[in-house]
Amino acid sequence: MDVVKTLTDKLSIEQVKIELLNTAYGYHHTFLQRLDPRTLFLWYLVFGVVPFFIHSTPVLIGLAAFLVVLTIMAKVSPLIIFILTLGLLTQGGSYLIVGLFFGGNVTAMLPLLKLTLKLSVISMASIVVFCSMSPEKLSDGLLKIGVPGQVSFSIGYAYRMLPTLVEEYHHIFLSYRLRGKKPAKKGLFYSRHLFYYIKLLIKSFYPLMLSVAKRSRTMVEALESKGSLYGFNHPKVKQLKLQHLTIKRRDVLFFSLSISYFIALIWLS
Amino acid sequence: MTHQLTMTDVTFTYPGQNSPQLKNVTLSIKEGTFVAIMGGNGSGKSTLCKCLNGLIPHYYVGDYAGKTTVNGHDTTKVSVSELSKHVGYVYQDFENQLVSPRVLDDACFAPLHFGLSDFKRRGERALELMAISHLKDRYIWQLSGGQKHLLALSGILSLDPDIIIVDEPVSQLDPFHAEVIYKQLQALHQQGKTVIVIEHHASFVARYAEEVILMCEGEVLAHTPVREALENDALLSQAGVYPPEVTMMARAMHWHDQPLPLTIDEAESYFKPLLKQVEENKVEIAPEENNDVAVQLQGVSFHYQSLEKTTHQVFDQLDLTLYQGERVALIGNNGAGKSTLMKLLTGQMKPKAGQIEIFNEDISQQSPEQLAEYVTYIHQNPEHMFIDDSVEKDIGYFLKMRHVKDLDQRVARLLERFDLTSLKSRDARLLSGGQMRRTSLAIGEGMSPKLLLLDEPTATLDMAAKQHVKRLMQSQTGEEKTIVMATHDVSLVFDWASRVIVLNNGQIIFDGLPEQLVGDYHVLNKAGIILPEIVELSRRLKLPLMKNQQMFIDCLQREVM
Amino acid sequence: MNTHQRFTLTQSQKMMVFILSMSLYGLSNMITELIPKFYLGPIELSVEYFAFIPLSLAMIFHPLYAAIGASLGEVIFGEIMLGQFGGIGELEKFIAFSLAIFIAGVSVRNPENKKQVALGAMVGVILHQFISMSVDILKVWVGVEELEAVEGLAESVVVIEGLAFLNDVLFSGILFALLPTLYLVPRLYGKIEPLLGMKPRKNDLQLGLSDIVTVPFVLATVVLGSLSFLFEYLSETTFGWEWEAPLVDRFGEWIVFPMMAIPVIVALVVVSYLVKRKGRKDTDGYSEVV
Structure with a gap:
């Protein structure tokens, strides 16, 4: 159980915080990053939805290969890949175990593997697209395709507030720790300590709710005087905001090439 | 000169309150004046300003009577958005006024959402005006407090209003940055803008404002030129303001x-x-002999990774010894490492190299909970310390967790000592700044620490509250207790500390008696320390x-x- | 207008509730994403979500804006910012969660009544988990080709998801929704509203007939509708899942997807109808959020 101890030592909240902010703000200059959000949305519509209805294994493998290449190109953070694989493995794994219990056998479970493949193609497609968009780009793109202005504002606001919120939450959490008392016994598998921490995580939201309430009030008042309640969905404002979006040659090229690959795959199989 | 702002018989009651916050206010402000609104907590200063930018009565649905005009427009007939082209308002908690992730976007926000096609140019010009153009591609959270305030100002200047209202600029900033803000406000005033500040630091008012509006319990006591107001002691004390x-x-x-x-x-x-011409006084230096070590840092290094994946070195091989019973003031500009040092001492952060001993015990193996038994850290922002739903429970939390027997009596004594008995069942977060600060001090005292760490105990307080906290600090001189205080408030340092340590870029550039610091121009300049008026005067x-x-x-x- | 007092907030106050709920629940979502999960065999012991945050806010403030804010917060903080945005798949979560929180909020008429608060919290969790379960089961049934060829898969999916449902309701539901909500609502009630410049919800508040009847009514329709759809399918296929059903025969497997979407679409219509109705009532244009 010392593993847990060293792990918690390594994974200080401070580091998690930095990793979190890195994931949220760290955007690399990749090829995909330079594409117009509309291209990416359209591309996602094809690669994030259609594979669900494809049952041909070679096509799925071909798509997966293509997306792995793109995922590497997009320089997706390893943390995300890790979470993705873990999720897929555990879900598939538990189906498998219970399936066996109900009298299935391992070879018959192959279609399940296919489902996992399918789901990973879809997840990779969304990761590739949405990791390649900076918050500004995503909110502009959403605005362009008709999502209400409040949503795209909220994305920007979330990026604005995240560090402040994390900081404040961390402070409150620490205050609980500095004045509290950790259970003397660890309990089975550190369960007492775990329970203690989770309880603090929950309790810390009470002070946070009150202070975020104060913040929201000033924020909304300021918005009011900044004209945004009037401007969120005003066509003129939208047009000004989005005037920098243009479809370039590389957008057309990227989209048509990927589609050709897709079609070729289906054709070949 | 015309009367740009007028209020005639304005009375306003917030929803759910019984008595009005503003009572029959009548005043007029001429174009191009620099006005300071002064008054104690709850005297209606902010409420008055919210009438001027139309938030009252459009936004606060209370009972409003009377008439307010801005550039000839009746505020009840024009919308808040429309008024913001005439009046810009910077909040006391200006941080929450910044709504976009990046600097330039925030400066452009208002003109963009009003549909002005030159929004970008307006934003850029506003940043230039506040001399922060070089920051335009930064994220908001990368800015310092002072830069954020300048950005909040830019955000309103992008609409080019003639009237600028700034609510307590000094309260959230250190003296150095406060000075910067006032310089900028002065420049705006010289360009012909009307500047209105809510301020209780009379020294700023004396240097920058032309007129003073004194408020007390929702009424305007006086509206006079600065000199007249600040010389009138009776009037000032009625308004709860220190000259x-x-x-x-x-x-x-x-x-x-x-x-x-x-x-x-x-x-x-x-x-x-x-x-009379006095001969040069020599400062007598008699360092106290003390051998009982409280804190010892040996070769402590600390660095953290910033988002740009670069390592930011805070301390490199820092050595420091503090003795029992000392009152140590830690000063230095932002980012000098004051807070980091304190966090290292509470175990919230662990040094990357070196050793820290507190009362001869190596703390590297102790959790923050264990250290908290004898080290207490009082937060810069008292709100971060409030974790329960009443003052009383917050003070008792530590004792309760340890099942102390005479819990109630001890809490009652603390409440008494910090003058909080009448507030004991209120939620600490909803109190005034001074009351919050006293609560946070009482919480710290309740943990009866041997080592007390205070982070900026007088920041954000008005003068009266500051005096109160100072008195409490003076009484905090137990025999054994070692107190370390990080502060920008140099007057407190001279008044209270037995030893001063000046940090600059993670290095100790001065360590000695307060008297020695006064003469050390080199250190003062390097650390950006502004001396308190009295010290400066006695030096001159x-x-x-x-x-x-x-x-x-x-x-x-x-x-x- | 008196009967609708609780809903008559100004446009800015709604925005405040929305922002409050979004930031808080969004942040909590980031945190729960980071808490490790534990498995006892196939049963997952995890901190699924801090449902108590939107539940408390929906009970204290305007349920609709708290609900939508929380769902959007989850999408932005928990998905987009961590780079896990699932695109279209998020829509289903968004709708299910908003609906559940909204209904939980509306069902509490007096935040000072502990029984109502407790009931509301559980209703919210059960509803949300039920919708998620249904969608998950359908996903596998549709996604796996020749489901009948795999012995035991169809059953195992139902068993797994059913267990997960029970686990989530009992574990997450009690620990992370019921208890914290009971702790928070009485503490926040009357204290947090003035911070947003509002009066607390009145105890003796009388909701209009339409508020009480329509929502549970619509809810029942949605739940029963999706249930019946499910059982219809189960009985027809007798767990064997025969693709020879005439519809499928004629249209191919594609037909299942639109059918699966029916409950989702119904839910969408309900939410948008509710929003429109509120929007019209307040004539403030904020309804554009959805």
Whole structure:
């Protein structure tokens, strides 16, 4: 159980915080990053939805290969890949175990593997697209395709507030720790300590709710005087905001090439 | 000159309150004046300003009577958005006024959402005006407090309003940045803008404002030129406002009938003729002998990774020894490492190299909970310390977790001592700044620490609350207790500390007695320390170091015949 | 207008509730994403979500804006910012969660009544988990080709998801929704509203007939509708899942997807109808959020 101890030592909240902010703000200059959000949305519509209805294994493998290449190109953070694989493995794994219990056998479970493949193609497609968009780009793109202005504002606001919120939450959490008392016994598998921490995580939201309430009030008042309640969905404002979006040659090229690959795959199989 | 802002018989009651926050306010402000609104907590200063930018009555659905006009527009007939082209308002908690992730986007936000096609140019110009163009591609969270305030100002300037209202600029900033803000406001005023500040620091008012509006319990007590207001002691104390220190001292001595000095320059020429030429005073230095070590840092290094994946070195091989019973003031500009040092001592952060011993015990193996048994950290922002739903419970939390027997009596004593008994069942977060600060001090005291760490205990307080906290600090001089305080408030340092440590870029550039620091121009400049008025004055008058007003008065009375 | 007092907030106050709920629940979502999960065999012991945050806010403030804010917060903080945005798949979560929180909020008429608060919290969790379960089961049934060829898969999916449902309701539901909500609502009630410049919800508040009847009514329709759809399918396929059903025969497997979407679409219509109705009532245009 010392593993847990060293792990918690390594994974200080401070580091998690930095990793979190890195994931949220760290955007690399990749090829995909330079594409117009509309291209990416359209591309996602094809690669994030259609594979669900494809049952041909070679096509799925071909798509997966293509997306792995793109995922590497997009320089997706390893943390995300890790979470993705873990999720897929555990879900598939538990189906498998219970399936066996109900009298299935391992070879018959192959279609399940296919489902996992399918789901990973879809997840990779969304990761590739949405990791390649900076918050500004995503909110502009959403605005362009008709999502209400409040949503795209909220994305920007979330990026604005995240560090402040994390900081404040961390402070409150620490205050609980500095004045509290950790259970003397660890309990089975550190369960007492775990329970203690989770309880603090929950309790810390009470002070946070009150202070975020104060913040929201000033924020909304300021918005009011900044004209945004009037401007969120005003066509003129939208047009000004989005005037920098243009479809370039590389957008057309990227989209048509990927589609050709897709079609070729289906054709070949 | 025309009357740009007028209020006629304005009365306003917030929803759910019984008595009005503003009572029959009538006033007018001329174009291009620099006005300071002064008054104690809850005197209606902010409410008054919210009437001027239309948030009242459009936004706050309370009972509103009377008439307010801005540039001839009746505020009830024009929308808040429309008014924001005439009036810009910077909040006290200006941080929450910034709504976009990046600097330039935030500066452009208002013109963009009003659909002005030159929004980008407007934003850029506003940033230029506040001299922060170089920051335009930064994220908001990368900015310092002072830069954020300048950005909040840019955000309103992008609409080019004629009237700028700034709510307590000094309360959230250190003295150095406050000065920067006032310089910028002065520049705007010189360009012909009307500037209105809510301020209780009379020294800023004396130097920058032209007129003063004094408020008390929702009423306007007086609206006069600055000198008239700040000289009128009776009126000021009725409004709960302290005059500048130099004015107070001159009045206390009252030697001649020249007008009282309001600023330090005036004070210099006021007091100078009264003094005989005194010979250079030598500061006597007798460092206290003390051998009981409280804290020992040996070769401590600390660095953290910033988002740009670069390592930011805070401390490199830092050595420091603190002795029991010392009152140590830790000063230095932002980012010098004051807070990091304190966090290392509480175990919230672990050094990357080196060793920290507190009371001869290596703390590297101790959790923050264990350390908290004898080390207490009092947060810069008291709100971060409030974790329960009443003052009483918050103070008792630590004791309760440890099942202390006489919990109730001990809490009652603390409440009494920190003057909080009448507030004990209120939620600490909903109190005024001074009350919050006292609660946080009481929480710290309740943990009866052997080592007390205070982070900026007087920041964000008005003068009266600051005096109260100072008195509490003075009484905090137990025999064994070691107190370390990080602060920008240098007046507190001279008044209270037995030892001063100046940090600069993670290095100790000064370690000695407060008296020694005054003469060390090099250190003062390097660390950006602004001396308190009294210390500065005694330096200019070539007097020995005066730690507080009484000392100054006594000394002068001895000097003058 | 008196009967609708609780809903008559100004446009800015709604925005405040929305922002409050979004930031808080969004942040909590980031945190729960980071808490490790534990498995006892196939049963997952995890901190699924801090449902108590939107539940408390929906009970204290305007349920609709708290609900939508929380769902959007989850999408932005928990998905987009961590780079896990699932695109279209998020829509289903968004709708299910908003609906559940909204209904939980509306069902509490007096925040000071502990029984109502407790009931509301559980209703919210059960509803949300039920919708998620249904969608998950359908996903596998549709996604796996020749489901009948795999012995035991169809059953195992139902068993797994059913267990997960029970686990989530009992574990997450009690620990992370019921208890914290009971702790928070009485503490926040009357204290947090003035911070946003509002009066607390009145105890003796009388909701209009339409508020009480329509929502549970619509809810029942949605739940029963999706249930019936499910059982219809189960009985027809007798767990064997025969693709020879006439519809499928004629249209191919594609037909299942639109059918699966029916409950989702119904839910969408309900939410948008509710929003429109509120929007019209307040004539403030904020309804554009959805």
